[in-house]
Amino acid sequence: MNVTVKLAGMVVILLIGVALGLQTAERGIHKVSGTPEQQPQTFYIKKLDKGQMEIAVMGTQVQAAAPREMVNYVSSAGQTLGRLVKEGTKSAVEWVARIFAP
Incomplete structure (x- = not known):
């Protein structure tokens, strides 16, 4: 049971990290290619x-x-x-x- 809790915790941390990484990457792309209104x-x-x-x-x-x-x-x-x-x-x-x- 202890291993299951650790695995679930690691998966949650991974998902949060992926979500934050995608958000940061999107902001960086907008800085490089312009505002999102331009739709490049x-x-x-x-x-x-x-x-x-x-x-x-x-x-x-x-x-x-x-x-x-x-x-x-x-x-x-x-x-x-x-x-x-x-x-x-x-x-x-x-x-x-x-x-x-x-």
Whole structure:
């Protein structure tokens, strides 16, 4: 029971730290990129005609030799990261469930 209380306390402290960190990061972003009323987009991809794409990062257009390959690389990296997070979360939940199993 003592371990459960410590674990719950650590999780609460972690969640509070994450919330404070996100708030601090958001304030820092607003200091760098301007006020929130401006609604700047950090990253966007706009499809043009004939398969061409316009890619901009922090308001600056990026020229790529093969933008389709770049987008596919980003997509596959995101899918891989998502799968790793999903599997890791599933393993963690199963591990915690085994602790409380009768």
